[in-house]
Amino acid sequence: MNRVAVDLGERSYEVRIAPGLMSRAGIEIAPLLRRKRVAIVTDATVAMAHLPGLKAALEAEEIAVSTLALPPGEATKGWENLARCTEWLLEQKVERKDVVLALGGGVIGDLVGFSAAILRRGVRFVQLPTTLLAQVDSSVGGKTGINTTQGKNLVGAFHQPSLVLADIDTLATLPDRDLLSGYGEVVKYGLLGDADFFDWLERNGPALRSGDQAARLHAVTRSVEMKAGIVSRDETEEGERALLNLGHTFCHALEKATGYSDRLLHGEGVAIGCALAFELSSRLGLCSQEEPSRVRAHLAAMGMKVDLADIPGDLPDEDALIALMGQDKKVIDGRLRFILARGIGQAFIAEDVPGDIVRKLLVDALARRTA
Numbered sequence: 001m002n003r004v005a006v007d008l009g010e011r012s013y014e015v016r017i018a019p020g021l022m023s024r025a026g027i028e029i030a031p032l033l034r035r036k037r038v039a040i041v042t043d044a045t046v047a048m049a050h051l052p053g054l055k056a057a058l059e060a061e062e063i064a065v066s067t068l069a070l071p072p073g074e075a076t077k078g079w080e081n082l083a084r085c086t087e088w089l090l091e092q093k094v095e096r097k098d099v100v101l102a103l104g105g106g107v108i109g110d111l112v113g114f115s116a117a118i119l120r121r122g123v124r125f126v127q128l129p130t131t132l133l134a135q136v137d138s139s140v141g142g143k144t145g146i147n148t149t150q151g152k153n154l155v156g157a158f159h160q161p162s163l164v165l166a167d168i169d170t171l172a173t174l175p176d177r178d179l180l181s182g183y184g185e186v187v188k189y190g191l192l193g194d195a196d197f198f199d200w201l202e203r204n205g206p207a208l209r210s211g212d213q214a215a216r217l218h219a220v221t222r223s224v225e226m227k228a229g230i231v232s233r234d235e236t237e238e239g240e241r242a243l244l245n246l247g248h249t250f251c252h253a254l255e256k257a258t259g260y261s262d263r264l265l266h267g268e269g270v271a272i273g274c275a276l277a278f279e280l281s282s283r284l285g286l287c288s289q290e291e292p293s294r295v296r297a298h299l300a301a302m303g304m305k306v307d308l309a310d311i312p313g314d315l316p317d318e319d320a321l322i323a324l325m326g327q328d329k330k331v332i333d334g335r336l337r338f339i340l341a342r343g344i345g346q347a348f349i350a351e352d353v354p355g356d357i358v359r360k361l362l363v364d365a366l367a368r369r370t371a
Contacts, residue, residue, distance in 0.1 A: 001016055001017065001018035001021075002016070002017040002018065002217065002221045003015070003016055003017075004017070004221065004224045004225050004228050005228065006140065006141070006160070006228045006231055006232060007228075007232040008160060008231070008232060008235055011142075011160045013160060013161060013162055013163055013164065014163060014164070015139075015140055015164040015166060015224050015228065016028065016163070016164065016165050016166065017135070017166045017168065017217065017220050017221050017224065018166075018167070018168065018217070019167065019168050019169045019213060019217075020167065020169055021165045021166065021167035021169075022050060022053050022054055022057060022128070022165075022167045022169065022170065023053060023056075023057050024057065025054055025057040025058060025128065025165060026057040026058045026059070026060050026061030026063055027057075027061060028163065028165055029058070029061075029063070029099065029101070029126060029163065029165075030061045030063065032099055032124065032126070032162055032163060033063065033098075033099060034097045034098070035097075035098070036061075036062055036063045036064060037063065037064040037065075037066075037098065038058060038063055038064075038065060038066075038098070038099050038100070038101050039065075039066050039067075039068070039088075039089055039092045039094050039098070039100050039101070040054065040055075040065060040066070040067045040068070040100075040101040040103055041067075041068045041070065041085055041088075041089075041100065041101070041102060041103070041108065041111075041112045041115075042067065042068070042069050042070070042102075042103040042104050042108060043069060043070050043071065043072040043073075043076065043104050043105075043107070043108055044069045044070070044071060044072055045072040046072070046103055046104040046105070046108070046130050047067070047069040047103075049130075049170075049173045050103060050130055050170060050173075051067060051069075051103065054101075054103060054128070055067070066092050068084075068085065068088045070084070070085065070108070070111075072107075073107070073262075074107055074147070074255075074260040074261070074266070075260055075261075076107050076108075076111065077107045077110055077111050077145075077146050077147050077260075078146050078147055078148070079146065079148070081111060082111055082114060082115060082146050085111060085112060085115045086115045086118065086119055089115060089116075089119055089123075090119070094119065094120075094123060095120070095123070096120045096121075096122070096123050097123075097124075098123060098124070099123075099124045099125065099126055099162065100112060100115075100116050100119075100123060100124070100125040100126070101125070101126050101128055102116075102125055102126070102127050102128065102139075102161075103128045103130065104128075104129070104130055104131075104134070105129065105130060105131035105133060105134045105138075105178075106129075106131065106133050106134045106137070106138035106139075106266065109127050109129060109134050109138050109139050109144075110138060110143070110144050110145055110146070110153070110156070111144075111146060112125060112144075113125055113127070113142070113143075113144030113159055113161065114144035114145050114146060114155075114156050114157060114159070116144075116159060117144055117156075117157040117158075117159035118157065122159065124161075124162045125159075125161055125162065126161055126162055126163045126164070126165065127139035127140075127161045127163070127164040127165070128164075128165050128167070129164065129166055129170075130167075130170040130173075131170075131171075131174060131178060131181075131182055132171055132174065132178075132179055132181075132182025132183060132185075132186070132216075132220070132267075133178075133181055133182035133184075133185050133266060133267050134182075135166040135168070135171075135182070135220050135223075135224075136182065136185050136186050136189070136219070136220055136223035136224060136227070137182075137185040137223070137227065137244075139161070139164050139166065140164060140224055140227050140228060140231065141160075141227055141228075141231040141235075141241075141244075142158045142159055142160035142161065142231070142235065143156065143158060144156050144157055144158070144159050145157070147260060150327055151252065151256055151324070151327035152252045152255055152256060152260070153252075154327070158235065158236055160235075166220060166224070168213065168216045168217055168220060171216055172211065176209070177265065178265070179209065180209070180267070180268075180302060180303060180304050181265040181266060181267030181268050182267050183205070183208070183209070183267065183271075183302060183304065184247075184266075184267030184268060184269075184270040184271035184274070184299075184304065185223070185267055185270055186201065186219050186220075186223050187201060187271065187274065187295075187298070187299065188244075188246050188247060188270055188274055189222065189223045189226045189227070190344070190345065191246060191274055191278070191295065191341065191344055191345065191347065192226075192243050192244070192246045192339070192341075192345070192347035193226060193243065193345055193346075193347060194222070194226060194345055195343070195344045195345030195346075196345075197222055197226075197345075198298075198344050198345060200218075200222075201219070201298070202298050202301075204218075204219075205298070205301070205302050206301075206302070209302060209303075227244065230243065230244060239349075242337065242339065242349050243339055243347050243348070243349065245339055246273075246274055246277060246339040246341075246347050247269075247270045247271070247272070247273025247274035247275075247276070247277050247339070248270065248273055248339075249273065249277075249325055249336065249337070249338055249339070250269070250272065250273035250276045250277065250325070251266070251269035251270050251272065251273035252269070252324075252325075253321050253322075253324035253325045254269045254272065254273070254308075254311065254315075254321070255269050256324050256327075257315055257316050257320070257321060257324060258311065258313070258315075263311060263312055263313055264305075264311050268304065268305045268310075271299050271304050271305055271306065272305055272306060272307060272308065272310070272311070274295060274299075275292065275295050275296050275299060275306050275307065276361065276365065277338065277339060277340060277341065278291055278292035278295045278341055279292045279361060280338065280340060280353070280357070280358065280361050281340040281341045281342070283357055283360075283361060284340065284353070284354075284357065286340055286341065286342050287341055287342055287343045287346075288343075291341070291343055291344055294344065295344070307365060307368060308365040308366055308368065308369055309365075309368045309369040309371075311369075315366065315369070317366065318359050318362035318363050318366060319359070321362055322355070322358065322359060322362070336353065336355075336358070337349060337350065337351050338350050338353050338358075340353070
């Protein structure tokens with residue numbers, strides 16, 4: 001088992017990464033419990049695949065279990081299901097010293113974490129991420145929230161989990177598209193701060209995709225190490241943590257434009273956003289033209305979406321996309337912030353990006369859809 005510490009003083013916790021963790025969940029979680037009961041919130045798809053094993057592992061330690069399964073999909077992450085989840089937890093008489101388990105991908109982790117944050121002004125919760133995206137990114141760091149009609153993750157709270165159990169065996173149940181979506185976040189870590197990791201991904205990404213356990217364990221662990229280090233230094237995104245948003249300014253606008261639907265999964269948007277961020281960096285003279293080409297080549301070699309032309313259906317024009325970016329949480333004093341790069345592994349926060357260059361970038365990217 002690999003263990004990564006998220007060092008936040010009294011709110012510190014471990015991320016434990018290994019195959020077979022779901023079958024050990026009772027043993028891992030029992031030390032956190034003041035009374036032997038937990039409430040599990042999951043989604044219907046994950047419940048079919050993983051809930052029986054998790055319940056058996058908890059009941060083997062004589063831990064009583066109650067469960068709620070929400071609908072799957074990004075559309076679940078809104079006010080209606082936040083209310084449903086929170087009301088259900090109240091009905092289960094969850095107390096402040098109890099523990100709520102979030103079993104699923106990023107949608108469940110974000111929504112259940114936010115519900116735990118507001119329930120009785122904060123109850124403890126454990127993340128059991130079952131997707132690659134959730135294991136390497138959304139389960140770590142305490143960002144919780146929901147989407148609204150105005151944009152993605154605009155309502156939420158920082159609420160750290162008490163423990164994260166990342167069972168890499170769960171990745172074997174993912175459809176290939178969902179695995180690749182999570183890989184978009186894995187690539188992001190190499191691009192933002194670890195050129196050697198990106199080199200490793202170029203060599204080992206295909207093995208990871210095809211099911212190599214050692215490759216998956218290394219990729220998840222290195223990604224979590226990078227995120228944990230940044231979160232430990234900047235928990236509430238006052239500075240360095242914004243680097244984790246590489247590609248996300250474009251991504252969130254594209255997700256909103258596609259209605260948070262299966263036209264574009266989050267990690268696919270991140271991959272496209274990273275490619276656009278490197279292209280923007282090159283146009284600004286920050287890095288050579290070879291850098292965005294290398295990024296695109298690796299994403300393409302992995303069979304991923306790399307450009308706006310890869311998104312099915314209609315997209316709004318460049319001005320509408322820029323307006324959607326204006327709702328992003330990274331806007332400060334009305335100015336967009338982008339995460340740009342001086343090269344692979346050399347990302348930085350930029351607050352004075354000329355709007356005309358961003359607009360021309362989007363014009364060109366949209367033109368490639370009809371070329």
